[in-house]
Amino acid sequence: MNNPMRLSTGWLLAVLLLWSLAPVSVRAARSGSFACDPSLESLDRIQSREQIRAFVYCAIQTIEEQGWEAAKRAFQSDPSWLSNGMFLFAGTDDLKVDFVAGSETLLPGDDAANLQDDHGHYFVRDMYRIAGNWGEGFVYYDILDRQSGLTLPKTSFVKRLDMDGTPFLLGAGFHNPSDPANCHPERVRAEYVYSAVDTENFVDCAARLVLDKGLLALFELMVPGGRWNHGPTYVFIHELDTLTMAAHRNPELVGQDRTDRVDPDGVLITQEIRRVVQRYGDGYVYYTNINPSTGELHRKASYVKGFELGGRWYSIGSGLYQRSAACKAAPAAHAIHHRDDIMAFVACVRDLLEERGELAFPLLTGHPQFRSSGYYAFVLNQQCQDILYPLDYRADDSNCDLEDVEGTKIMQKFLKAGLETENQQGWTSYRWLNPATDRVERKESFVMKVSLNGEDMVVGAGIYTGE
Structure with a gap:
C-alpha cells in the first residue's frame, strides 16, 4: 500500500x-x-x-x-x-x-x-x-x-x-455478489466453488457472461479445465421450451433432448429444473448424479436460475456434490482454535484430496475455508518433497534433513507419524515460523496418510501454541 x-x-x-x-x-x-x-x-x-x-x-x-x-x-x-x-x-x-x-x-x-x-x-x-x-x-x-x-x-x-x-x-x-466487480476471473472460478454462496455467485456470474456475450459464451463455459469447468464444478444450460442441453462439461450432450433424464431415485432432473425456474425464478434442485472427480454416483444440490436471451428462456446452473462427513464437521481455517479443530480440518482435506486429487490444490490454497494466516494444509511425499505448501518461505527446503531451531528433523517426524504408526496418523511438535506473527514459535501439527497419484503421502496442518 x-x-x-x-x-x-x-x-x-x-x-x-x-x-x-x-x-x-x-x-x-x-x-x-x-x-x-x-x-x-x-x-x-x-x-x-x-x-x-x-x-x-x-x-x-x-x-x-x-x-x-x-x-x-x-x-x-x-x-x-x-x-x-x-x-x-x-x-x-x-x-x-x-x-x-x-x-x-x-x-x-x-x-x-x-x-x-x-x-x-x-x-x-x-x-x-x-x-x-x-x-x-x-x-x-x-x-x-x-x-x-x-x-x-x-x-x-x-x-x-x-x-x-x-x-x-x-x-x-x-462483498455484494451481484456487483459486476465481484465477477472478476481471479475471484470467481470453478475451482473455488465450495459453499452454497460460492455456487450462487458462480452461476450469477456465468449468467452475466452469457447475457454480455450471447451464445458465443457457451464455448467459453465448456472449456475443459477452464474458469467455468474444473474438477466436479461446471456450468450447465438448458433451453426451457424443449429442455435441450445448450451447455455442459460433456460437449456430446449439447443439443440433446434431456426431458426424460431421471436419477436412480426417480427424480426427473431436467423437468424439475424447469419447474423451479419457471415458477420461482431460481432455487435448488436435489438429485443423484455422477461426480466427474470420482466417476461414481453422489448426491448433488444444484442452484439454477432463469434468463432470457434472444426471445428464448433458458435455465443456467451449477451444483455441489454432498460433502464427506469429515468436511461437514470441519471448521474453516480462520475458525481453528484447538487441536480438535486441526484434526477435523486435516480429515476434510484428506477426503478432498482422495476425491479430487491434484484438482483440489487450487481450492486448498486459494479458498478462505482452507487458508488463513497461520492455518493451512500441506502435503508431503515420501521423498520429503512438498507436494502442496501455500507459503513461499519454505519452498526450497524440501528435504528429509530439514531441521527446526532445536534440531528436530521435521519432515521425518511427519512421515513417521502419518505412515509408520498403527493408526497412520498422529501429532508432531517442533518450532517454526508463524506467518501471522513473523516469529518462530512452538507448533503442533496433525498428519494423516493420504493416497495421491497412486502414492502414499501425508497431509497435515498445525496450530501454533505461542511458546
Missing part, C-alpha cells in the same frame, strides 16, 4: 467502535421485537442489505442476552461470527482501536479514524457520521477481498448503541 493509513483488511464483516455519543440503550434503539434468523447466523450466507441488517440485529440480541463480555468471547471464537476474515474491533472515543478479534491487520492502538479504503475514502468516519446522526445506516466503500486478493465494493450496515452507559457503534458488511 502506498498510503500506510489505508486499510486492506479482507472482508470487514463486523465493526465495533466506542465513541462519545448521547447514550442510547440497546433495547430502545431497536424498533419492535426481533428474533435471530438461524439461516443468517453465518456470514457466508449473507448477500443483501436486508440480511446484513438482520445479522447486526442478531448480534445486538446476543449482547443483550449474554452481556458484553460473554458476547465478546463468542464474537472472538464462535465460527458463526467468524467468516472469511470477519473481524470485530473496539476503540476509544478518539476511534483508536482498543479491542480486536479475528483481524490480521488491525492491532490495539491503531488509529481507525484515519483509515481509508483503496480509493482514499475515509469509510470509518462515514460510519461515525451516519450512525451518529441517523442512528443506523449503510456505508459503501472498496476494500480488499481476501479470497481473491482483489479490491472489491463492499456494503456495511452500522448501528448506534449504548452498552452500560458507553456509546458505541456495531456493524457488519459483505
Whole structure:
C-alpha cells in the first residue's frame, strides 16, 4: 500500500467502535421485537442489505442476552461470527482501536479514524457520521477481498448503541455478489466453488457472461479445465421450451433432448429444473448424479436460475456434490482454535484430496475455508518433497534433513507419524515460523496418510501454541 493509513483488511464483516455519543440503550434503539434468523447466523450466507441488517440485529440480541463480555468471547471464537476474515474491533472515543478479534491487520492502538479504503475514502468516519446522526445506516466503500486478493465494493450496515452507559457503534458488511466487480476471473472460478454462496455467485456470474456475450459464451463455459469447468464444478444450460442441453462439461450432450433424464431415485432432473425456474425464478434442485472427480454416483444440490436471451428462456446452473462427513464437521481455517479443530480440518482435506486429487490444490490454497494466516494444509511425499505448501518461505527446503531451531528433523517426524504408526496418523511438535506473527514459535501439527497419484503421502496442518 502506498498510503500506510489505508486499510486492506479482507472482508470487514463486523465493526465495533466506542465513541462519545448521547447514550442510547440497546433495547430502545431497536424498533419492535426481533428474533435471530438461524439461516443468517453465518456470514457466508449473507448477500443483501436486508440480511446484513438482520445479522447486526442478531448480534445486538446476543449482547443483550449474554452481556458484553460473554458476547465478546463468542464474537472472538464462535465460527458463526467468524467468516472469511470477519473481524470485530473496539476503540476509544478518539476511534483508536482498543479491542480486536479475528483481524490480521488491525492491532490495539491503531488509529481507525484515519483509515481509508483503496480509493482514499475515509469509510470509518462515514460510519461515525451516519450512525451518529441517523442512528443506523449503510456505508459503501472498496476494500480488499481476501479470497481473491482483489479490491472489491463492499456494503456495511452500522448501528448506534449504548452498552452500560458507553456509546458505541456495531456493524457488519459483505462483498455484494451481484456487483459486476465481484465477477472478476481471479475471484470467481470453478475451482473455488465450495459453499452454497460460492455456487450462487458462480452461476450469477456465468449468467452475466452469457447475457454480455450471447451464445458465443457457451464455448467459453465448456472449456475443459477452464474458469467455468474444473474438477466436479461446471456450468450447465438448458433451453426451457424443449429442455435441450445448450451447455455442459460433456460437449456430446449439447443439443440433446434431456426431458426424460431421471436419477436412480426417480427424480426427473431436467423437468424439475424447469419447474423451479419457471415458477420461482431460481432455487435448488436435489438429485443423484455422477461426480466427474470420482466417476461414481453422489448426491448433488444444484442452484439454477432463469434468463432470457434472444426471445428464448433458458435455465443456467451449477451444483455441489454432498460433502464427506469429515468436511461437514470441519471448521474453516480462520475458525481453528484447538487441536480438535486441526484434526477435523486435516480429515476434510484428506477426503478432498482422495476425491479430487491434484484438482483440489487450487481450492486448498486459494479458498478462505482452507487458508488463513497461520492455518493451512500441506502435503508431503515420501521423498520429503512438498507436494502442496501455500507459503513461499519454505519452498526450497524440501528435504528429509530439514531441521527446526532445536534440531528436530521435521519432515521425518511427519512421515513417521502419518505412515509408520498403527493408526497412520498422529501429532508432531517442533518450532517454526508463524506467518501471522513473523516469529518462530512452538507448533503442533496433525498428519494423516493420504493416497495421491497412486502414492502414499501425508497431509497435515498445525496450530501454533505461542511458546
